[in-house]
Amino acid sequence: MKINKWMAATAFTVSSLFAATSFAADPLKVGFVYVGPVGDHGWSYEHDQGRLEMQEHFGDKVETTFVENVPEGADAERVITQLAKSGHDLIFTTSFGFMNPTLKAAKRFPNVTFEHATGYKRSKNVSTYVLRTYEGRYVSGVAAGMATKTNTIGYIASFPIPEVIRDINSVYLGAKSVNPDVKIKIVWVNTWYDPGKESDAANALMDQGVDIVIQHTDSPAPLIAAEKRGIMGIGQASDMSHFAPKSHMFSVRDVWAPHYIRTVQEVMDKSWAPEDYWGGFADDILQIVSINPDLPADIQSAITSTHSKIKSGEFHPFTGPMLDNTGKEVIAAGYTLTDAELAAVNWYVEGIDASIPK
Amino acid sequence: MLSVQPRIESSKKMAWFSPIIAIVLTMLVSSLMFLALGVSPTKAFEVFILQPVSDTYNIGELMVKAGPLLLCATGLALCYRANIWNIGAEGQLLVGAVASSAVAIQATQNSGFGVLLLALAAGIVAGMLWAAIPTFLYRLFHTNIILSTIMLNYIGLYTLLWAVHGPLADPDGFGFPESIIFADSVLLPLLSDNGRATISIVVAVGLALLSGLALYKTLPGFKLRVYGEDQAAARYAGFNSGKIVWGVMLFAGALAGFAGASEVIGPIGQLIPSVSPGYGYAAIIVAYLGRLNPIGIILSSLFMGSLYMGSDLAQIELGLPTAITGLFQGILLFFLLACDYLIFYQIKVVPRETEKRRQETLLQMKRDANDMNEVTSEDTKAQQGAL
Structure with a gap:
């Protein structure tokens, strides 16, 4: 009897141990x-x-x-x-x-x-x-096109890869839609993160009469350089408003949490499958944050309305007809580039007076 | 009282003991740091010291990390022994990687062993050429070799960036800065399937052993050491200084170029902008930790390699930020170098009176020396006046 009890107790402990491992x-x-x-x-x-x-x-x-x-x-x-x-x-x-x-x-x-x-x-x-960084760039282009007095926008570019070339086009298209005389000047810095080089590039652009600085690099240095000279700029990747309280127009913020939460859930549910995920305004994975309250009201409302038009899918920046800057048709009338085509953009849109570094 | 006195001869015993004292002191100080962060010190030391050698994969990775450090540091140590301050291993490594990649991208799946050897040779020759530039300038114009080698590091880096964006870039790579992935036929043979260590690490250890042998047991090694200790003595002895300088510089360049080649046709398998996380600079520390002795450098490169690996492991296993790992490494290096003081100086307990007398004698000797200097400088002034 005693032994039986003991055995039962042991069996119970062992089984509860197993249960613990499988349940928790x-x-x-x-x-x-x-x-x-x-x-x-x-x-x-x-x-x-x-x-x-x-x-x-x-x-x-x-x-x-x-x-x-x-x-x-x-x-x-x-x-x-x-x-x-x-x-x-x-x-x-x-x-x-x-x-x-x-x-x-x-x-x-x-x-x-x-x-x-x-x-x-x-x-x-x-x-x-x-x-879909090009969505944020298009809004940046609209705001810059309206705000520029010298009709010249500066772009600090990192590497001549499709993402960056596409975004230069996007800024120019946005600016041109509100200001037909606008020009864009591009400086290549060949880095993603180098505050010194980024700052030098911003100053070089401002010396050439640029009065809006847009950056495709990650440090707040270009904004800080712009603030010193009273020139406007746009924050990249995170909310950079506190680095340039006066010059900061708004920031295009990367918000990765929705994607990370969704992916983790899929892996937990064993429903994950390989994909090529593109996240933008529609998923709130790219957001317009900290719009400077001192901006003129028409620019502020243009920023929000352009953002919501892209977010709702009503408007896509890369919709034809579109010519490249050599006059060749790159998007046919009524056609919108697919994601795969967006990932391979290697031309400048008509009106950009520059050539892609080889 | 305690008294610090220079040793007449550097202590052989302390040469062995000072690293042990340093490690004990590091453990004491860093234990406090880990405790303050709420991490058990024993667990932390396990991650930093034992994990890098805990299984075959980690041991292989340790060799991957130590290989380029060992190659660069061996070459640098010979230069420093000859009193030539070559800081250029980084640039030599990078151009070695570029030249080797230029050959490797031509290889196909069916290329023979010859292409692999050619890729290695290209790296070695490029490293030697890069080292030849400052040597030539030094021999011809007495250019400062520290400055010229540092500057060539930057030129080497920009040569790499130019190559990887331009001529060596993958034509189907959407403009991203990287070459194609090299064919397997041009990659160095692996030591084990479970890992990335290649035969280059065996070559590196062999070269370090040979260098050590040459330095202490051969006539050219002897000449090199004499030249480093006292150039005038070497000249009187009739040693050819040109041969010594060219010899060590080209050897160092060849080793660094070999290191660069073995990275791209080894663990990386393609040319990328960040071939080296600063191996050429870290190798300077490795060379000194190994006391400029190629045998010691084998140990110090493994040691530094494990520190780097411990850094990643500490983040993964303990959630410690990189800054804390940096602090730990800093404390360790600080004590290692500080304890070397004991090799050349001794700390003794002496009666107060004796120490006082010794200090007075020292002071008096200093005064005498100063007086002598004044006299000689007055003499020179007088001579100049006479002229």
Whole structure:
């Protein structure tokens, strides 16, 4: 009898142990790899904000880890592999240079899900995700076209890749729609983040009579340079209003949380499948924030109305007919570019007096 | 009382003990730091020290990280032994990577072993040429070799950026700055399937051992050391200074170029703008940690490699930000260099009187020396006046 009781007790304990492990589901481990420090006030900072919001949304159902300042060389593959090895189920790699390292690690860990930002290569466990940055650029163009007095807008461009070329076109199209005499001047800095170079580029543009500075780089340096000279500018990636209280027109903010929450949910539900995700105004993954209250009322209302027209899908900046700056038709009348075509734009629209660096 | 006295001969015992003292001190100080952050110090040390060697994959990665450091530091150590301040390993590594990639992009799946050797040779020759520029300027115009090598690092970096945006860029890469992914036939053979370490690490260790042997056991090594200690003595002995300077600079350039080539046709497998996270600069620290002795450098490059790896692991396992890892590494390097003081100086407990007398004697000697200097400077003034 005694023995029976003891055995029953043991059996009960053992079975409850098993129950404990199977019922209290392990949290989903999610890893993030950042190219910069989380305190860069731009790209990596916003990804980390997205991670924190996602963590808050799921509470103890997820466990998140991030590795910051990861160089885009041989180290990237090791960091991604170590995250996969240490039991992470889902890994976000948030810089273009992590594309091939992500694919190599994904091949070694077929049961881990990978998401790579801004790349163009996918596999059965690797998705890509990008922002429709051109939507924010079009709004920037409209605001700049209305605000410019010298009819010259300056653009600090990073690398001659399709995203940047497309966005230059988008700014110009937006500006031209409200100001037929507008011109755009472009400076290439060949970097995503270098406050010194970005600041030099802003000054060079302002020396050439530019009175609105738009940047395709991540630091607040161009805005700060513009503020010093009383010239207007637009914030990139995060809310940069506090860096230039007077000169800041508005910021186009990257808001990654909705995508991170959706992806984590899909992985939990086992409904995840590789995709090429494009997020924009419609998903609130790209937002217009901190519109400067000192801007003239007509510009403020143009910003909000252009934003809502694009958000509702009523208007798409890349709708034909459209010619490139050599006079060749690039979009036929009534046609709107597909995402795949948007990812391969390699021409300047008619009216841009420049050529793409080779 | 305690007294610090210079040793007549540097202490052999302390050469072994000072790193141990440094590690103990680091553990004590950083334990406080980890405790303040709410991380168990034992867990932290496990991540920093044991994890990089905990399994075959991590050991392989440690070799991937240590390889380029070892190659660059070996070359630099020979230069520094000869009193030539070559800071140019970074630039030599980068042009080595570019030249090697220029060959590697031509390879196809069916290319033979010859193309791989050609890619390696291109990297080595490019590194040597890059090192030849400052050497030539130094021999001809006595240009400061520190400045010319630093500046060539920047030119090397911009050469790489130009190549990766232009002639070597992937034609189907949508304008992104990177080359095609090289064919497998042109990649260095792996040491193990579970990892990315290639045979280049074996070559690197072999070269370091040979350099150590040459430095201490051969006539050219002896000449190099004499030249470094005292150039005038080397001249009187009839040693050819040109041969020594050219020899060590070209050797260092070849090793750095080899390191660059083994990165692109090794773990990276393509040319990208960020081939090196500053290996050429970190190698200067590695060379000094290894006491400018190629055998010591094998250990110090593994040590530095594990510190870098510990940094990522600490973020993954402990959630520590990179800044804390930087602090830990800084504390460790600080104590390592500080404890080297014990090799050349001794700390003794002496009676107060003895120490006082010693200090007075030292002071008196200093005064005498100053007087002597004044006398000589007055003499020179007088001579100049006479002229």
